[in-house]
Amino acid sequence: MDHYGALSLIPAAVVIITALWTRKTLEPLLLGSVVGFIIVAGKGFFPAWLDAVYATMMDATTAWVILVCGLFGSLVALLEKSGGAMGFTAIASKFIKNRKTALAGTWILGIIVFIDDYLNALAVGTAMRKITDNYKVPREFLAYIINSTGATVCVLIPFST
Numbered sequence: 001m002d003h004y005g006a007l008s009l010i011p012a013a014v015v016i017i018t019a020l021w022t023r024k025t026l027e028p029l030l031l032g033s034v035v036g037f038i039i040v041a042g043k044g045f046f047p048a049w050l051d052a053v054y055a056t057m058m059d060a061t062t063a064w065v066i067l068v069c070g071l072f073g074s075l076v077a078l079l080e081k082s083g084g085a086m087g088f089t090a091i092a093s094k095f096i097k098n099r100k101t102a103l104a105g106t107w108i109l110g111i112i113v114f115i116d117d118y119l120n121a122l123a124v125g126t127a128m129r130k131i132t133d134n135y136k137v138p139r140e141f142l143a144y145i146i147n148s149t150g151a152t153v154c155v156l157i158p159f160s161t
Helices: 005-022 026-057 060-082 084-095 099-112 117-134 139-156
Strands: none
Touching (some): 005 026, 026 060, 060 084, 060 117, 084 117, 099 117, 099 139, 117 139
């Protein structure tokens, strides 16, 4: 195995700089992987990169995660487009009157929706985003509460996916 030294830090730097510049996640990760394969394989990087992408996508665990995230994401998008998320937001806004109750409501909803940790993050985030935005709760704090409650409960409840 070859050692590339400081040159091996370039793909990570490309990912970080591109993510900060574009404010996206998928494209910088793809670009970083391409840069890494350029360093490793040189001019013949593209076939090597495609082989690695193919091998990764053919892994059963990766396929399962992509399938689950895609289906749960489409379910949440349907709930959002149909107004189901707005209905929950309207019901929750009757009980939530300040920042503390908005955070407590997010925590409680994160515990209630324990079918799957992916679905929990998508559904609770979609439902509570407008409410927490009204009370100036940072999105990072909302994401922390959702992740710390949802993933924990999904691990503790044995019939979660």
